[in-house]
Amino acid sequence: MRIALLKQIDKLIGGVAAAMLPAPRAAETVTPKRLLVIRPGGIGDAVLLIPALAALKERYPHAELVVLAEGRNGATFALCPQVDRLMLYDRPGDLLEVLRGGFDLVIDTEQWHRLSAVVARLARAPLSIGYATNNRKRLFSNGVPYSHDDYELFSFFKLLAPLGITAPESFTVPFLTVPNEAAVRAEALLRGDEGRLVTIFPGASIPERRWGAARFAELAQRLTLAGFRIAVVGGPGDREEGELIVSGCGGLNLAGRTSLVESAAVLARTRLLISGDSGVLHIAVGLGVPAVSLFGPGMEAKWGPRGDQHRIVNRHLACSPCTRFGTTPRCPEGARCLSEIAVHEVLAAAQELLSVRF
Template sequence: MISGIIRRMNKIRFLKAVDRVVGSALSSIIVSILRLIGRESLSHGTLGKILVIRPGGIGDAVLLLPALKKISEQIRELCPGAQIDILCEKRNHGIFQLSGDINRIYLYDRGIGLIKCLRNSYDAVVDTEQWHRLSAVIAYLTRARVRVGFNTNERGGLFTHMIPYSHDDYEGKSFFNLIAPLIGVKPFDGVPDVFISGGAFIDSGHIEIFKTGKTIAIAPGASVKERSWGGDNFGLTAQRLSELGFNIVIIGSQADKSDAVTIKDYCTGAVDFTGTTSLKDTAPLLKSVSALVCADSGIMHIAYALGTPTVSLFGSGIEKKWAPQGKSHRVINKHLPCSPCTKFGYTPPCASVKCLTQITVDEVVGEVVDLLRIVSCLAPC
């Protein structure tokens, strides 16, 4: 288990290092050539086949789905046979399997997925990466006549349509800004309350706890340690909520198993699903609970997309860019002078992580109880 986690993290670091050196050099060279020979026409013509590139983790992929649906609706109305392909990573491809708007999914970090993708002919490519450069190089190599991407660092010069990127914008809005050149979308008016469908979770051994209407999911995982509240804090929270009559389920990947064990030490009745459910299974599980308590993580975004109420803990991450929005969601954030400190996916090392250690169990339990009271009042009779 641990060796697998280390291999995955090392691969991510390796790809970022390659991007920093090779990606930067390739971007600069290609942009210089384009300046000499001039750019191709920006005429759209018929956009029958579109490639969307989405590197990175789960959260970005989830918040991209509404924009993908909008592309699908608009393009296929004009061109009924239009197709949308996705080029993504193994770690986020499960999200796109939840979408009915995708024709084919290619994995650029598995086998020859990238080569197969580049063999296709695309009318347009949308690179949704915010900072790293190699995806912009790939967009250029597709030879698509329309190439859209964020105008950050030297990567912007590889696109026919360079879109400004702001850390002050909600990420769902940023993705809508990207697709505007393709379909002329209406002004962004917020991500839908629900944009992933999910049926009831079926688990014959624990089906009764999901019928009570009083089941809380706890997801202790975080992509970096600076976003982790810790198994002990989540465990005490689970204990308190259990004492108030709630059932507790723990969800996450195999990497979260250690925290799950700690949580069960505090709350022996908790049901541990960590490492046993795929992304496709996680969606119906989250749909079946009353609320999710979590760090700033990919699972938080899935719950938001399903319409499941959330209580999320923010510190290093940018709340206004990434936090779930609406009355069914609560964000606990101490808003310290040093936070948020994450920019373009990079979180600087922090020994104290005061932005999270100052969040108390009492605060989290109180927010959960109050949120569920509010949500029950909002629910139709």
């Protein structure tokens, strides 16, 4: 509900503000001492932004790198030691400090909505960069094109092109760093069972991206019979589904028991993650953990994990993908693109990555 409300506010207020604010002056050449990167939205975007943040810090090692995020994705940046300071939209004092300015460079990484572009403009940096996807482009000194055909990790690098930073041809993993205290907590929770551990994340930000607890439970039972131990990760809202999944296999339900960073530490110790299109999936990618991912509404070309250590299960129905710029329409057919994925298909993908026979 909160996310839907924010989108409505952005449409009504952000669009008007983007049209009425004066355009910035022509871009200046700067060697930034203090730079701001704006990243609203979910966890997945935040994770895939981190390689670009590392490249930015490598170019300007003595600059203070500040990230302005939201409460729902801010914890992700604890996995990025290059970030010097995290600030939150949700914290009025932080937002007011940003609006007071003092930055030499502002990069808005939001792909479509306008409020973040308004914040970038009001910060009054001599150099500002953002995606030119609608009238938000007039608020930046450097507007950058955006394509749905690019893997999102590489899309973020396009924002660095005005700074002379080019995207790598490929990316190396891991590009996330798990803090030591989270690693210690994960070790205590898992009690040394990592060697045969398969982790499941059943959650999603919207119902259309959920495969269903019953299917995950059947999958968990089959994996347990093959000698693997199951752990479920997720937030408090995934706790009930987690209990259903592990009830028939004796697994470990960690949903609601670990922070985001601690969940990342659990993933770092697992053999395989099985998940829908989610932020947790991208954390696994950033940690170099093999993953089986289920795609339907989301754009596989943009969000699907890259590399031989991953498998994507996607029915490729004529109506999918249907998500654009983070908005998924209500499905009149019960999200067939996911519901028609059979347990045996996911199991076969897991078998390939685990190199075992079931």
